[in-house]
Amino acid sequence: MLKDKIIVYTSGTFDMFHFNHLRMINYARSLGDILIVGVSTDELVASYKEAPIIPFEERLHIIEALKTPDIVIPQRTLDHTEIVKKLNIDAFVVGDDWFGKYDYLKELEVEVFYFPYGSGVSSSSIKKTIHDSYENSLQKERKAKPASVKGFKTKETNTEN
Secondary structure, three states, X not given: OEXXXXXXXXXXXXXXXXXXXXXXXXXXXXXXXXXXXXXXXXXXXXXXXXXXXXXXXXXHHHHHHOXXXXXXXXXXXXOOHHHHHHHOOOEEEEEHHHOOOOHHHHHHOXXXXXXXXXXXXXXXXXXXXXXXXXXXXXXXXXXXXXXXXXXXXXXXXXXXX
């Protein structure tokens, strides 16, 4: 605690920013007086999953534009020990898809909250929907062959042999 202020830290990739990101950040805000949000760098994300679609600097600016965070910083590691000590973090919030991963912070007297995303929207589900929709449209195009193109007859339409 900093002069009776509770400092909360949350972080994420925040790729293709969506409602669940906003819900988690707002939840983190509700837990304390000062909210610090870490945005994972492209290099960090690429070390454990597919690289983000939205570049780091743009994701950082999106989070900075929100009224909820007091401070927005780059996140360069998944080990939060150093950041907790440097910034006197009292509470840590992360999505429940990381359940158990940050329990080690409790040893540093940090309350750890795993925010329940539930079965709602995620950047991965958005990417999959876009990909699947694109694949479907490509398959439809492949099936719909034109009978002829101006001045050109296909084998199927060419009756002169």
